[in-house]
Amino acid sequence: MTCPDNVSFSHFLVIPRVTVTGANAISSPITYGFPSITNFLGMMWALQRKVSSAGLSDVTFHGVGVVCHASRLHAARFWGGSGVGMVNTFSQTRNPLNSRGQVAPIIEEGRINLNVSFVFSVNCPRWSLAPASTVKSDLSIILHTLMTLRAASGTLDQDPSISPVQREPWLLGNTPNIESEFMETRFSLLPGFSLVGRHDALIERLRHLRSTSMVEANLMDALVSFCRHEWSYNQHAGEWERTSPISDGWLVPMPVGYVGISDLSGPGDIPESRDNSVPHHFVESIYSVGEWVSPHRISSPVDLIWHADRGQSGIYRCLNSYSANRIHEDD
The missing domain is CATH 3.30.70 (Alpha-Beta Plaits)
Known part of the structure:
Protein backbone atom coordinates (compact mmCIF):
# COMPACT_ATOMS: atom_id res chain seq x y z
CA MET A 1 0.00 0.00 0.00
CA TRP A 79 -42.61 23.35 -1.89
CA GLY A 80 -41.14 26.24 -3.89
CA GLY A 81 -44.03 26.56 -6.32
CA SER A 82 -44.67 25.63 -9.91
CA GLY A 83 -41.48 25.23 -11.93
CA VAL A 84 -39.35 25.18 -8.79
CA GLY A 85 -40.38 22.02 -6.97
CA MET A 86 -39.05 21.02 -3.58
CA VAL A 87 -36.48 23.39 -2.08
CA ASN A 88 -34.05 22.82 0.77
CA THR A 89 -33.15 25.83 2.89
CA PHE A 90 -30.88 26.05 5.92
CA SER A 91 -32.55 26.60 9.28
CA GLN A 92 -31.40 29.95 10.67
CA THR A 93 -31.17 31.25 14.23
CA ARG A 94 -32.11 34.71 15.43
CA ASN A 95 -29.11 36.52 16.88
CA PRO A 96 -29.42 38.57 20.10
CA LEU A 97 -30.03 42.31 19.91
CA ASN A 98 -26.94 44.36 19.19
CA SER A 99 -25.44 47.04 21.47
CA ARG A 100 -27.96 49.61 20.20
CA GLY A 101 -30.91 47.38 20.99
CA GLN A 102 -31.58 46.77 17.33
CA VAL A 103 -32.36 43.43 15.73
CA ALA A 104 -29.14 41.93 14.40
CA PRO A 105 -29.21 40.85 10.75
CA ILE A 106 -29.56 37.16 9.95
CA VAL A 196 -11.96 9.18 0.12
CA GLY A 197 -10.32 10.82 -2.88
CA ARG A 198 -11.38 9.84 -6.42
CA HIS A 199 -9.57 12.32 -8.66
CA ASP A 200 -9.21 9.47 -11.15
CA ALA A 201 -12.99 9.47 -11.60
CA LEU A 202 -12.91 13.19 -12.45
CA ILE A 203 -10.28 12.62 -15.14
CA GLU A 204 -12.22 9.65 -16.52
CA ARG A 205 -15.44 11.70 -16.64
CA LEU A 206 -13.62 14.45 -18.57
CA ARG A 207 -12.45 11.89 -21.14
CA HIS A 208 -16.00 10.60 -21.46
CA LEU A 209 -17.45 14.06 -22.04
CA ARG A 210 -14.83 14.91 -24.66
CA SER A 211 -15.47 11.64 -26.47
CA THR A 212 -19.23 12.28 -26.70
CA SER A 213 -21.11 15.53 -27.19
CA MET A 214 -18.79 17.98 -25.34
CA VAL A 215 -15.57 18.05 -27.35
CA GLU A 216 -14.37 21.23 -25.62
CA ALA A 217 -15.31 20.12 -22.08
CA ASN A 218 -13.01 21.15 -19.23
CA LEU A 219 -12.54 19.90 -15.69
CA MET A 220 -15.29 22.20 -14.37
CA ASP A 221 -17.76 20.64 -16.82
CA ALA A 222 -16.71 17.22 -15.58
CA LEU A 223 -17.12 18.31 -11.95
CA VAL A 224 -20.59 19.76 -12.58
CA SER A 225 -21.66 16.56 -14.30
CA PHE A 226 -21.37 14.78 -10.96
CA CYS A 227 -23.93 17.22 -9.52
CA ARG A 228 -26.76 16.74 -11.98
CA HIS A 229 -28.74 14.14 -13.91
CA GLU A 230 -29.48 14.88 -17.56
CA TRP A 231 -32.48 13.37 -19.33
CA SER A 232 -33.82 13.46 -22.89
CA TYR A 233 -37.16 12.35 -24.31
CA ASN A 234 -37.02 9.40 -26.69
CA GLN A 235 -39.90 9.93 -29.10
CA HIS A 236 -39.61 6.44 -30.56
CA ALA A 237 -39.78 4.72 -27.17
CA GLY A 238 -42.14 7.30 -25.72
CA GLU A 239 -40.16 7.69 -22.50
CA TRP A 240 -37.46 9.74 -20.84
CA GLU A 241 -33.92 8.36 -20.94
CA ARG A 242 -30.97 9.38 -18.83
CA THR A 243 -28.16 10.75 -21.00
CA SER A 244 -25.65 11.69 -18.30
CA PRO A 245 -23.15 8.98 -17.25
CA ILE A 246 -24.12 6.76 -14.34
CA SER A 247 -21.39 6.86 -11.71
CA ASP A 248 -19.89 3.67 -10.37
CA GLY A 249 -20.08 4.46 -6.65
CA TRP A 250 -21.33 7.27 -4.43
CA LEU A 251 -19.27 10.03 -6.05
CA VAL A 252 -19.57 13.66 -4.98
CA PRO A 253 -17.77 16.94 -5.77
CA MET A 254 -15.69 18.19 -2.86
CA PRO A 255 -13.15 20.90 -1.99
CA VAL A 256 -9.66 19.54 -1.43
CA GLY A 257 -7.70 22.68 -0.56
CA TYR A 258 -6.78 26.12 -1.81
CA VAL A 259 -4.75 27.81 -4.53
CA GLY A 260 -3.18 31.24 -4.18
CA ILE A 261 -4.60 34.08 -6.29
CA SER A 262 -2.10 36.69 -5.10
CA ASP A 263 1.53 36.94 -4.13
CA LEU A 264 2.47 35.66 -0.70
CA SER A 265 2.58 38.62 1.68
CA GLY A 266 4.97 38.81 4.59
CA PRO A 267 3.90 38.79 8.25
CA GLY A 268 2.04 42.00 9.08
CA ASP A 269 1.93 43.26 5.48
CA ILE A 270 -1.87 42.89 5.30
CA PRO A 271 -3.58 45.32 7.71
CA GLU A 272 -6.03 43.78 10.20
CA SER A 273 -5.24 40.20 9.19
CA ARG A 274 -6.11 37.56 11.76
CA ASP A 275 -2.50 36.75 12.69
CA ASN A 276 0.21 39.32 11.99
CA SER A 277 2.99 36.87 12.87
CA VAL A 278 2.57 34.63 9.81
CA PRO A 279 2.59 35.19 6.02
CA HIS A 280 -0.73 35.89 4.31
CA HIS A 281 -2.10 34.51 1.05
CA PHE A 282 -5.38 35.24 -0.74
CA VAL A 283 -6.72 31.92 -2.04
CA GLU A 284 -9.64 30.22 -3.75
CA SER A 285 -10.94 26.67 -3.30
CA ILE A 286 -9.60 23.68 -5.25
CA TYR A 287 -12.16 21.05 -6.22
CA SER A 288 -12.03 17.38 -7.01
CA VAL A 289 -14.24 14.32 -6.62
CA GLY A 290 -14.59 12.11 -3.57
CA GLU A 291 -16.39 8.87 -2.91
CA TRP A 292 -18.30 7.75 0.16
CA VAL A 293 -17.05 4.22 0.88
CA SER A 294 -18.04 1.84 3.65
CA PRO A 295 -15.01 0.86 5.79
CA HIS A 296 -15.64 -2.85 5.15
CA ARG A 297 -14.75 -2.20 1.49
CA ILE A 298 -11.41 -0.63 2.39
CA SER A 299 -8.45 -2.99 2.75
CA SER A 300 -6.06 -0.72 4.63
CA PRO A 301 -6.43 2.23 7.04
CA VAL A 302 -3.95 4.08 4.84
CA ASP A 303 -6.77 4.61 2.35
CA LEU A 304 -8.82 6.47 4.96
CA ILE A 305 -6.13 9.04 5.66
CA TRP A 306 -5.99 12.59 4.28
CA HIS A 307 -2.79 14.61 4.63
CA ALA A 308 -1.67 18.11 3.67
CA ASP A 309 0.61 18.69 0.68
CA ARG A 310 2.45 21.72 -0.64
CA GLY A 311 4.05 20.15 -3.68
CA GLN A 312 3.73 23.32 -5.74
CA SER A 313 4.15 26.95 -4.75
CA GLY A 314 0.84 28.57 -3.88
CA ILE A 315 -1.12 25.29 -3.78
CA TYR A 316 -2.34 23.99 -0.45
CA ARG A 317 -4.23 20.73 -0.94
CA CYS A 318 -5.36 17.61 0.85
CA LEU A 319 -4.31 14.27 -0.61
CA ASN A 320 -5.67 10.77 -0.13
CA SER A 321 -4.14 7.57 -1.50
CA TYR A 322 -7.36 5.64 -2.16
CA SER A 323 -7.39 6.38 -5.91
CA ALA A 324 -3.75 5.39 -6.41
CA ASN A 325 -4.12 2.17 -4.45
CA ARG A 326 -7.41 1.37 -6.20
CA ILE A 327 -5.84 1.78 -9.65
CA HIS A 328 -2.86 -0.34 -8.58
CA GLU A 329 -5.16 -3.11 -7.31
CA ASP A 330 -7.27 -3.01 -10.50
CA ASP A 331 -4.14 -3.39 -12.61
Whole structure:
Protein backbone atom coordinates (compact mmCIF):
# COMPACT_ATOMS: atom_id res chain seq x y z
CA MET A 1 0.00 0.00 0.00
CA THR A 2 1.12 3.55 -0.71
CA CYS A 3 1.73 5.62 2.40
CA PRO A 4 -0.14 8.93 2.45
CA ASP A 5 3.01 10.99 2.84
CA ASN A 6 6.78 10.75 2.82
CA VAL A 7 7.00 10.80 6.61
CA SER A 8 6.85 7.43 8.34
CA PHE A 9 4.36 6.87 11.12
CA SER A 10 4.17 4.07 13.65
CA HIS A 11 0.47 3.74 14.46
CA PHE A 12 -3.09 4.39 13.44
CA LEU A 13 -5.10 5.90 16.27
CA VAL A 14 -8.87 5.38 16.16
CA ILE A 15 -11.10 7.58 18.31
CA PRO A 16 -14.59 6.13 17.83
CA ARG A 17 -18.07 7.59 18.06
CA VAL A 18 -17.56 11.32 18.54
CA THR A 19 -20.55 13.62 18.23
CA VAL A 20 -20.03 16.96 16.47
CA THR A 21 -22.79 19.48 17.18
CA GLY A 22 -23.35 22.51 14.99
CA ALA A 23 -20.53 21.90 12.49
CA ASN A 24 -20.25 24.05 9.38
CA ALA A 25 -22.08 22.28 6.56
CA ILE A 26 -21.01 24.75 3.84
CA SER A 27 -17.72 23.23 2.75
CA SER A 28 -17.01 25.65 -0.10
CA PRO A 29 -18.70 28.37 -2.20
CA ILE A 30 -20.36 25.70 -4.39
CA THR A 31 -20.72 22.61 -2.17
CA TYR A 32 -22.52 21.81 1.05
CA GLY A 33 -23.71 18.88 3.12
CA PHE A 34 -20.51 17.86 4.95
CA PRO A 35 -17.58 19.83 6.37
CA SER A 36 -14.51 20.22 4.21
CA ILE A 37 -11.68 17.81 4.96
CA THR A 38 -9.49 20.88 5.54
CA ASN A 39 -11.53 21.52 8.70
CA PHE A 40 -10.55 18.15 10.14
CA LEU A 41 -6.89 18.66 9.26
CA GLY A 42 -7.03 21.99 11.09
CA MET A 43 -8.52 20.20 14.09
CA MET A 44 -5.68 17.66 13.92
CA TRP A 45 -3.02 20.38 13.97
CA ALA A 46 -4.69 22.05 16.94
CA LEU A 47 -4.73 18.66 18.68
CA GLN A 48 -1.02 18.29 17.94
CA ARG A 49 -0.22 21.57 19.66
CA LYS A 50 -2.42 20.81 22.67
CA VAL A 51 -1.06 17.27 23.10
CA SER A 52 2.54 18.53 22.97
CA SER A 53 1.73 21.10 25.64
CA ALA A 54 0.23 18.31 27.76
CA GLY A 55 3.56 16.48 27.87
CA LEU A 56 3.28 14.13 24.88
CA SER A 57 5.86 15.90 22.75
CA ASP A 58 6.93 12.64 21.06
CA VAL A 59 3.45 12.08 19.61
CA THR A 60 3.25 13.46 16.06
CA PHE A 61 0.08 13.51 13.94
CA HIS A 62 0.47 13.19 10.16
CA GLY A 63 -3.02 12.70 8.74
CA VAL A 64 -6.68 12.13 9.55
CA GLY A 65 -9.57 10.09 8.21
CA VAL A 66 -13.23 10.53 9.08
CA VAL A 67 -15.89 7.81 9.17
CA CYS A 68 -19.38 9.29 9.33
CA HIS A 69 -21.95 7.12 11.14
CA ALA A 70 -24.87 9.56 11.15
CA SER A 71 -25.66 13.14 10.15
CA ARG A 72 -28.51 15.60 10.49
CA LEU A 73 -28.46 18.73 8.38
CA HIS A 74 -30.14 21.78 9.96
CA ALA A 75 -32.42 22.40 6.99
CA ALA A 76 -36.09 22.55 6.10
CA ARG A 77 -37.73 21.32 2.92
CA PHE A 78 -40.73 23.02 1.38
CA TRP A 79 -42.61 23.35 -1.89
CA GLY A 80 -41.14 26.24 -3.89
CA GLY A 81 -44.03 26.56 -6.32
CA SER A 82 -44.67 25.63 -9.91
CA GLY A 83 -41.48 25.23 -11.93
CA VAL A 84 -39.35 25.18 -8.79
CA GLY A 85 -40.38 22.02 -6.97
CA MET A 86 -39.05 21.02 -3.58
CA VAL A 87 -36.48 23.39 -2.08
CA ASN A 88 -34.05 22.82 0.77
CA THR A 89 -33.15 25.83 2.89
CA PHE A 90 -30.88 26.05 5.92
CA SER A 91 -32.55 26.60 9.28
CA GLN A 92 -31.40 29.95 10.67
CA THR A 93 -31.17 31.25 14.23
CA ARG A 94 -32.11 34.71 15.43
CA ASN A 95 -29.11 36.52 16.88
CA PRO A 96 -29.42 38.57 20.10
CA LEU A 97 -30.03 42.31 19.91
CA ASN A 98 -26.94 44.36 19.19
CA SER A 99 -25.44 47.04 21.47
CA ARG A 100 -27.96 49.61 20.20
CA GLY A 101 -30.91 47.38 20.99
CA GLN A 102 -31.58 46.77 17.33
CA VAL A 103 -32.36 43.43 15.73
CA ALA A 104 -29.14 41.93 14.40
CA PRO A 105 -29.21 40.85 10.75
CA ILE A 106 -29.56 37.16 9.95
CA ILE A 107 -26.39 35.91 8.29
CA GLU A 108 -27.05 32.63 6.51
CA GLU A 109 -25.29 29.70 8.09
CA GLY A 110 -25.40 26.01 7.32
CA ARG A 111 -25.07 23.68 10.29
CA ILE A 112 -24.97 19.92 10.66
CA ASN A 113 -24.80 17.44 13.52
CA LEU A 114 -22.50 14.47 13.01
CA ASN A 115 -21.59 11.18 14.62
CA VAL A 116 -18.10 10.26 13.43
CA SER A 117 -15.01 8.21 14.17
CA PHE A 118 -11.56 9.72 13.63
CA VAL A 119 -8.61 7.71 12.29
CA PHE A 120 -5.26 9.45 12.77
CA SER A 121 -1.88 8.41 11.40
CA VAL A 122 0.47 8.99 14.32
CA ASN A 123 4.19 8.58 14.88
CA CYS A 124 5.17 7.50 18.39
CA PRO A 125 7.67 4.59 18.37
CA ARG A 126 7.58 4.57 22.18
CA TRP A 127 4.11 3.02 22.12
CA SER A 128 5.48 -0.16 20.52
CA LEU A 129 7.59 -0.87 23.62
CA ALA A 130 5.66 0.88 26.39
CA PRO A 131 3.47 -1.01 28.89
CA ALA A 132 -0.24 -1.19 28.08
CA SER A 133 -1.04 1.02 31.09
CA THR A 134 1.22 3.79 29.78
CA VAL A 135 -0.30 3.65 26.31
CA LYS A 136 -3.80 3.71 27.79
CA SER A 137 -2.89 6.79 29.84
CA ASP A 138 -1.52 8.56 26.75
CA LEU A 139 -4.65 7.76 24.76
CA SER A 140 -6.80 9.08 27.57
CA ILE A 141 -4.89 12.38 27.48
CA ILE A 142 -5.36 12.60 23.70
CA LEU A 143 -9.06 11.80 23.96
CA HIS A 144 -9.77 14.38 26.66
CA THR A 145 -7.69 16.98 24.79
CA LEU A 146 -9.67 16.34 21.60
CA MET A 147 -12.94 16.92 23.45
CA THR A 148 -11.80 20.48 24.27
CA LEU A 149 -11.43 21.37 20.58
CA ARG A 150 -13.83 22.13 17.74
CA ALA A 151 -14.23 20.43 14.39
CA ALA A 152 -15.54 22.66 11.59
CA SER A 153 -16.78 25.05 14.33
CA GLY A 154 -18.78 22.23 15.90
CA THR A 155 -18.45 21.17 19.54
CA LEU A 156 -17.12 17.67 20.26
CA ASP A 157 -18.36 15.10 22.75
CA GLN A 158 -18.46 11.34 23.14
CA ASP A 159 -21.56 9.49 22.03
CA PRO A 160 -23.56 8.80 25.21
CA SER A 161 -25.73 6.17 23.51
CA ILE A 162 -22.97 3.53 23.43
CA SER A 163 -21.03 1.85 26.22
CA PRO A 164 -17.83 3.39 27.64
CA VAL A 165 -15.85 0.41 26.29
CA GLN A 166 -16.98 1.17 22.73
CA ARG A 167 -15.91 4.80 23.13
CA GLU A 168 -12.32 3.98 24.12
CA PRO A 169 -9.57 4.90 21.62
CA TRP A 170 -7.57 2.03 20.16
CA LEU A 171 -4.37 1.59 18.15
CA LEU A 172 -3.20 -0.34 15.12
CA GLY A 173 0.53 -0.66 14.59
CA ASN A 174 1.74 0.31 11.13
CA THR A 175 3.42 -3.04 10.54
CA PRO A 176 3.72 -5.29 7.47
CA ASN A 177 0.61 -7.10 8.78
CA ILE A 178 -1.48 -3.91 8.95
CA GLU A 179 -3.89 -5.00 6.23
CA SER A 180 -4.78 -8.32 7.85
CA GLU A 181 -5.15 -6.63 11.26
CA PHE A 182 -7.40 -3.94 9.78
CA MET A 183 -9.52 -6.59 8.05
CA GLU A 184 -10.37 -7.94 11.52
CA THR A 185 -11.07 -4.58 13.18
CA ARG A 186 -12.67 -2.48 10.43
CA PHE A 187 -16.16 -3.79 11.20
CA SER A 188 -16.06 -1.84 14.47
CA LEU A 189 -16.34 1.28 12.27
CA LEU A 190 -19.69 0.12 10.87
CA PRO A 191 -22.26 1.28 10.04
CA GLY A 192 -20.72 4.31 8.38
CA PHE A 193 -19.09 5.81 5.31
CA SER A 194 -15.74 7.49 4.81
CA LEU A 195 -14.99 10.17 2.21
CA VAL A 196 -11.96 9.18 0.12
CA GLY A 197 -10.32 10.82 -2.88
CA ARG A 198 -11.38 9.84 -6.42
CA HIS A 199 -9.57 12.32 -8.66
CA ASP A 200 -9.21 9.47 -11.15
CA ALA A 201 -12.99 9.47 -11.60
CA LEU A 202 -12.91 13.19 -12.45
CA ILE A 203 -10.28 12.62 -15.14
CA GLU A 204 -12.22 9.65 -16.52
CA ARG A 205 -15.44 11.70 -16.64
CA LEU A 206 -13.62 14.45 -18.57
CA ARG A 207 -12.45 11.89 -21.14
CA HIS A 208 -16.00 10.60 -21.46
CA LEU A 209 -17.45 14.06 -22.04
CA ARG A 210 -14.83 14.91 -24.66
CA SER A 211 -15.47 11.64 -26.47
CA THR A 212 -19.23 12.28 -26.70
CA SER A 213 -21.11 15.53 -27.19
CA MET A 214 -18.79 17.98 -25.34
CA VAL A 215 -15.57 18.05 -27.35
CA GLU A 216 -14.37 21.23 -25.62
CA ALA A 217 -15.31 20.12 -22.08
CA ASN A 218 -13.01 21.15 -19.23
CA LEU A 219 -12.54 19.90 -15.69
CA MET A 220 -15.29 22.20 -14.37
CA ASP A 221 -17.76 20.64 -16.82
CA ALA A 222 -16.71 17.22 -15.58
CA LEU A 223 -17.12 18.31 -11.95
CA VAL A 224 -20.59 19.76 -12.58
CA SER A 225 -21.66 16.56 -14.30
CA PHE A 226 -21.37 14.78 -10.96
CA CYS A 227 -23.93 17.22 -9.52
CA ARG A 228 -26.76 16.74 -11.98
CA HIS A 229 -28.74 14.14 -13.91
CA GLU A 230 -29.48 14.88 -17.56
CA TRP A 231 -32.48 13.37 -19.33
CA SER A 232 -33.82 13.46 -22.89
CA TYR A 233 -37.16 12.35 -24.31
CA ASN A 234 -37.02 9.40 -26.69
CA GLN A 235 -39.90 9.93 -29.10
CA HIS A 236 -39.61 6.44 -30.56
CA ALA A 237 -39.78 4.72 -27.17
CA GLY A 238 -42.14 7.30 -25.72
CA GLU A 239 -40.16 7.69 -22.50
CA TRP A 240 -37.46 9.74 -20.84
CA GLU A 241 -33.92 8.36 -20.94
CA ARG A 242 -30.97 9.38 -18.83
CA THR A 243 -28.16 10.75 -21.00
CA SER A 244 -25.65 11.69 -18.30
CA PRO A 245 -23.15 8.98 -17.25
CA ILE A 246 -24.12 6.76 -14.34
CA SER A 247 -21.39 6.86 -11.71
CA ASP A 248 -19.89 3.67 -10.37
CA GLY A 249 -20.08 4.46 -6.65
CA TRP A 250 -21.33 7.27 -4.43
CA LEU A 251 -19.27 10.03 -6.05
CA VAL A 252 -19.57 13.66 -4.98
CA PRO A 253 -17.77 16.94 -5.77
CA MET A 254 -15.69 18.19 -2.86
CA PRO A 255 -13.15 20.90 -1.99
CA VAL A 256 -9.66 19.54 -1.43
CA GLY A 257 -7.70 22.68 -0.56
CA TYR A 258 -6.78 26.12 -1.81
CA VAL A 259 -4.75 27.81 -4.53
CA GLY A 260 -3.18 31.24 -4.18
CA ILE A 261 -4.60 34.08 -6.29
CA SER A 262 -2.10 36.69 -5.10
CA ASP A 263 1.53 36.94 -4.13
CA LEU A 264 2.47 35.66 -0.70
CA SER A 265 2.58 38.62 1.68
CA GLY A 266 4.97 38.81 4.59
CA PRO A 267 3.90 38.79 8.25
CA GLY A 268 2.04 42.00 9.08
CA ASP A 269 1.93 43.26 5.48
CA ILE A 270 -1.87 42.89 5.30
CA PRO A 271 -3.58 45.32 7.71
CA GLU A 272 -6.03 43.78 10.20
CA SER A 273 -5.24 40.20 9.19
CA ARG A 274 -6.11 37.56 11.76
CA ASP A 275 -2.50 36.75 12.69
CA ASN A 276 0.21 39.32 11.99
CA SER A 277 2.99 36.87 12.87
CA VAL A 278 2.57 34.63 9.81
CA PRO A 279 2.59 35.19 6.02
CA HIS A 280 -0.73 35.89 4.31
CA HIS A 281 -2.10 34.51 1.05
CA PHE A 282 -5.38 35.24 -0.74
CA VAL A 283 -6.72 31.92 -2.04
CA GLU A 284 -9.64 30.22 -3.75
CA SER A 285 -10.94 26.67 -3.30
CA ILE A 286 -9.60 23.68 -5.25
CA TYR A 287 -12.16 21.05 -6.22
CA SER A 288 -12.03 17.38 -7.01
CA VAL A 289 -14.24 14.32 -6.62
CA GLY A 290 -14.59 12.11 -3.57
CA GLU A 291 -16.39 8.87 -2.91
CA TRP A 292 -18.30 7.75 0.16
CA VAL A 293 -17.05 4.22 0.88
CA SER A 294 -18.04 1.84 3.65
CA PRO A 295 -15.01 0.86 5.79
CA HIS A 296 -15.64 -2.85 5.15
CA ARG A 297 -14.75 -2.20 1.49
CA ILE A 298 -11.41 -0.63 2.39
CA SER A 299 -8.45 -2.99 2.75
CA SER A 300 -6.06 -0.72 4.63
CA PRO A 301 -6.43 2.23 7.04
CA VAL A 302 -3.95 4.08 4.84
CA ASP A 303 -6.77 4.61 2.35
CA LEU A 304 -8.82 6.47 4.96
CA ILE A 305 -6.13 9.04 5.66
CA TRP A 306 -5.99 12.59 4.28
CA HIS A 307 -2.79 14.61 4.63
CA ALA A 308 -1.67 18.11 3.67
CA ASP A 309 0.61 18.69 0.68
CA ARG A 310 2.45 21.72 -0.64
CA GLY A 311 4.05 20.15 -3.68
CA GLN A 312 3.73 23.32 -5.74
CA SER A 313 4.15 26.95 -4.75
CA GLY A 314 0.84 28.57 -3.88
CA ILE A 315 -1.12 25.29 -3.78
CA TYR A 316 -2.34 23.99 -0.45
CA ARG A 317 -4.23 20.73 -0.94
CA CYS A 318 -5.36 17.61 0.85
CA LEU A 319 -4.31 14.27 -0.61
CA ASN A 320 -5.67 10.77 -0.13
CA SER A 321 -4.14 7.57 -1.50
CA TYR A 322 -7.36 5.64 -2.16
CA SER A 323 -7.39 6.38 -5.91
CA ALA A 324 -3.75 5.39 -6.41
CA ASN A 325 -4.12 2.17 -4.45
CA ARG A 326 -7.41 1.37 -6.20
CA ILE A 327 -5.84 1.78 -9.65
CA HIS A 328 -2.86 -0.34 -8.58
CA GLU A 329 -5.16 -3.11 -7.31
CA ASP A 330 -7.27 -3.01 -10.50
CA ASP A 331 -4.14 -3.39 -12.61
